[in-house]
Amino acid sequence: MxxxxxxxxxxxxxxxxxxxxxxxxxxxxxxxFVERHGCLLRLVSSDFEEDMMRVLFQFFDPTHHCFTFPDYxxxxxxxxxxxxxxxxxxxxxxxxxxxxxxxxxxxxxxxxIEKSEVESNWETKSGVKGFLAKFLLKKARSFxxxxxxxxxxxxxxxxxxxLVLFPNPDQFVDVHAVTLFLARNPVPxxxxxxxxxxxxxxxKKRGTLMxxxxxxxxxxxxxxPRSVLRNEQRMxxxxxxMSLSHSDIHWYTRSDKDFTIIDRCGEFPNVPxxxxxGDDPQNYRRSFIRxxxxxxxxxxxxxxxxxxxxxxxxxxxxxxxxxxxxxxxxAVRPVIIEPEFxxxxxxxxxxxxxxQSVKDxxxxxxxxxxxxxxxxxxxxxxxxxxxxKEKKAKKPVGVLNMGRRFRGPLKKAKEVEIPExxxxxxxxxxxxxxxxxxxxxxxxxxxEDYYEDEEYxxxxxx
Numbered sequence: 250m251x252x253x254x255x256x257x258x259x260x261x262x263x264x265x266x267x268x269x270x271x272x273x274x275x276x277x278x279x280x281x282f283v284e285r286h287g288c289l290l291r292l293v294s295s296d297f298e299e300d301m302m303r304v305l306f307q308f309f310d311p312t313h314h315c316f317t318f319p320d321y322x323x324x325x326x327x328x329x330x331x332x333x334x335x336x337x338x339x340x341x342x343x344x345x346x347x348x349x350x351x352x353x354x355x356x357x358x359x360x361x362i363e364k365s366e367v368e369s370n371w372e373t374k375s376g377v378k379g380f381l382a383k384f385l386l387k388k389a390r391s392f393x394x395x396x397x398x399x400x401x402x403x404x405x406x407x408x409x410x411x412l413v414l415f416p417n418p419d420q421f422v423d424v425h426a427v428t429l430f431l432a433r434n435p436v437p438x439x440x441x442x443x444x445x446x447x448x449x450x451x452x453k454k455r456g457t458l459m460x461x462x463x464x465x466x467x468x469x470x471x472x473x474p475r476s477v478l479r480n481e482q483r484m485x486x487x488x489x490x491m492s493l494s495h496s497d498i499h500w501y502t503r504s505d506k507d508f509t510i511i512d513r514c515g516e517f518p519n520v521p522x523x524x525x526x527g528d529d530p531q532n533y534r535r536s537f538i539r540x541x542x543x544x545x546x547x548x549x550x551x552x553x554x555x556x557x558x559x560x561x562x563x564x565x566x567x568x569x570x571x572x573x574x575x576x577x578x579x580a581v582r583p584v585i586i587e588p589e590f591x592x593x594x595x596x597x598x599x600x601x602x603x604x605q606s607v608k609d610x611x612x613x614x615x616x617x618x619x620x621x622x623x624x625x626x627x628x629x630x631x632x633x634x635x636x637x638k639e640k641k642a643k644k645p646v647g648v649l650n651m652g653r654r655f656r657g658p659l660k661k662a663k664e665v666e667i668p669e670x671x672x673x674x675x676x677x678x679x680x681x682x683x684x685x686x687x688x689x690x691x692x693x694x695x696x697e698d699y700y701e702d703e704e705y706x707x708x709x710x711x
């Protein structure tokens with residue numbers, strides 16, 4: 250009997266224009282393009298594998314806005330896109346769609362052309378204003394021929410914004426792309442645009458992904474092991490992806506640099522995102538804008554050591570989620586099948602001794618990490634308690650005669666007296682600890698029950 254799989258969704262992509270690729274090859278080696286515009290050139294010069302992206306799209310989970318695989322999930326983050334593009338996330342409200350149309354003189358200054366030339370080539374297409382790509386391509390070539398390299402690179406950057414980062418099927422650099430180019434803060438909008446496009450095409454089950462596929466491709470490749478990319482076994486992309494487990498994935502970059510993570514914005518428990526497309530029937534846009542005015546960040550130092558070992562409750566939940574989603578391709582190797590309800594007999598396939606040993610070690614490692622954190626916290630609490638006792642309970646209580654063996658005047662002795670209230674507090678503390686330990690088992694049970702539900706907690710990115 251053939252395994253049950255989800256129906257394949259046919260999807261198309263917007264290709265990078267050949268004329269733009271040719272212009273990128275003309276950028277001088279001593280150029281300051283990366284310093285001024287980030288690593289945008291590599292999105293044009295390096296082609297993405299369409300087969301890989303078509304297969305990846307099949308794993309998109311619209312409920313949780315992420316890619317759900319047999320025993321793990323992946324979703325791009327703001328910080329990852331920022332690193333891939335070499336562009337910072339600026340401390341300002343991102344693109345909202347409510348911005349005014351840029352003034353002609355501002356665009357003329359940014360593109361090194363006359364104001365009259367901007368106005369004469371500012372056109373309307375499908376109800377949206379912008380520049381025709383052929384006009385900007387012509388200006389870029391003229392600047393290159395005149396060896397006006399800064400002007401050439403600025404026009405080239407705008408072309409990449411309009412044809413690659415935020416593609417338009419009409420070879421048209423619209424006003425949204427121009428606004429984002431002038432603001433120099435495209436990362437939040439890029440992530441919102443990609444997630445919106447993935448969700449829409451999954452819902453419609455057909456169409457063209459109108460988003461920056463080269464960036465999404467580079468992000469996915471950054472998480473893959475080299476053996477998958479080399480593909481010495483000549484496997485198809487569907488087989489390669491289905492053969493991966495959470496232990497195969499590169500969960501974080503190997504860079505030792507400190508970085509900052511945006512945890513949430515305003516009153517939202519996550520990070521609200523807006524792309525350049527889509528409607529707003531529930532009027533969330535205004536609340537999103539207000540939320541970005543107060544951003545909560547964490548420094549990587551505050552998060553402790555990197556640890557990519559998932560805890561067992563999450564693994565159990567994600568396996569159940571994968572079963573409910575129905576994978577688009579058959580399994581390449583045995584996958585652990587989780588029972589859907591408490592009390593069901595496990596249907597797991599038997600693992601070989603090596604796989605079982607690896608799994609047991611991963612669980613033990615996670616438990617040791619939790620124990621170390623608990624000990625560190627307890628040590629800090631004990632240190633604080635001792636400091637309070639020293640300040641509160643010290644006082645002189647009498648005179649001590651040192652006897653004949655010691656010469657000199659009488660010595661004053663100080664003795665620490667611990668009030669009865671403190672002893673009672675210690676007893677209560679011991680009882681509290683016992684209560685806390687007894688309750689932790691219940692909490693673990695409740696946590697496992699919670700993860701069995703179909704719905705997972707709020708996603709970080711919507």
